[in-house]
Amino acid sequence: MISKLDLYKIFCSVAKVKSFSKAAKDLYMSQPAVSQAIMQLERELDTRLFNRTPKGVSLTNEGSILFEYVHAAIKLINVGEEKILEFKDLTTGELKIGVSDTIARYFLIPYLEAFHNQYPNIKFRMVNGTTLEICSILKSGEVDLAICNFPINDPALELKPCIDIHxxxxxxxxxxxxxxxxxxxxxxxxxxxxxxxxxxxxxxxxxxxxxxxxxxxxxxxxxxxxxxxxxxxxxxxxxxxxxxxxxxxxxxxxxxxxxxxxxxxxKRSIGVCFLKSVPLSPASTKFVEILENKLE
CATH class of the missing domain: 3.40.190.10 (Periplasmic binding protein-like II)
Structure with missing residues (x-):
């Protein structure tokens, strides 16, 4: 069965070209399949959406109202998908890091510089605090990563030591x-x-x-x-x-x-930590890779 979203996409395509056959060609579907999809949508909504004529189709008043909303919604979905691709390509986005002032100043800055040079369109947001405070906001979802003083005993966190300190x-x-x-x-x-x-x-x-x-x-x-x-x-x-x-x-x-x-x-160590239960964002993944590569 065709999903509701697919039905709306077919509906928009027909409304734009005012023809089942032209919409079928654009969608790489058969004309009967397009016709069946529109009839299915009309049955589900209990409303006639198109006037059928030998020269093609035109929207009914109800169809015109629906098209206004569905067309805007599908455009937003397409924009959202484009944004997701941008995030994956790291052409946009934000990296939120929890870190103390001291670790930021004496350890983190070179890695931020290296990341920024590679991905200049990614914005940084730094949240400062003690290790306990930073771990708390990490678990609340306010930051993607935390750079902390180890040891940390928290089974919810993945820990990756970076450097030894004394x-x-x-x-x-x-x-x-x-x-x-x-x-x-x-x-x-x-x-x-x-x-x-x-x-x-x-x-x-x-x-x-x-x-x-x-x-x-x-x-x-x-x-x-x-x-x-x-x-x-x-x-x-x-x-x-x-x-x-x-x-x-x-x-x-x-x-x-x-x-x-x-x-x-x-000796003890400083390291990066993140939630075990939540996948890292593309920006966070690349930042952890930079940390690991520069420390090898």
Whole structure:
């Protein structure tokens, strides 16, 4: 049986050319098949749509009203299909990424640049937040991808680690003069510490590791920005726990100094995550490919 949409397409074709035979030729159908389709539609609507004459057909008043709406609807469907093809070809669309300010600044920008160079018509929308906040909006559908601090324990998410990172403690010149030997973790926590706020995944990772060693921390300062950690450590307010890979400029210029520990904090990673239950959009798929290819 012909679908309702196909019946309407045949109806529009006949209405445009005012002939069953011409419509049949345009649609690559037989004339009896076109005639049967129009009669089926008329039966379903219980309305005569065409006046039949030896010279062809013309729309009835009811047919003219229906044609106005059906023709507009089919045009919209065609436009929608064209848009889908554009999305597949990445000639239009939007890529929505959830990411923290720090990861965006120190990790993500080169990959955004590479993607934009290949697909300049795709727009970016960035949503900032902590790892927990970003994972929440990812599951709500507000973003396509999230670039987060791992580890993440969420069975709804597909996780792809990208780079390893290391949590270290840094200090300014004054503290460096006071600390001449590697510190144990027990000695470290007796220092005035500057850490990220408790809801940060980075903070939780370090805190959980120290707790696994029976060591509880009580920082002097809790901040929401990695850059602020670096700045406060630089002016000798205390000793800051930072990501080594995101602190290279300060370390290289001698503005900050890494404190040597007798026991290093195990490395972790930054990666991309997305919902297991929802297929990635073409733009998201290409962005993940760029991430993977540039990291090989």
């Amino acid at each position: 949590d270290i403690f840094v200090c300014g010149e004054n503290y460096r003069k006071q600390i001449s030997q590697p510190l144990s973790l027990e000695q470290l926590v007796k220092q005035p510490l500057i850490l990220l706020e408790p809801k940060s995944n980075s903070r939780r990772y370090v805190e959980d590791y120290l707790l696994s060693k029976g060591i509880k921390i009580s920082p002097e300062f809790e901040l929401g920005s990695h850059d602020l950690l670096l700045e406060l450590a630089k002016i000798n307010v205390g000793i800051a726990c930072v990501t080594k890979e995101f602190s290279q400029e300060y370390l290289t210029k001698g503005l900050l100094h890494e404190i040597q520990l007798t026991e290093e904090i195990p």
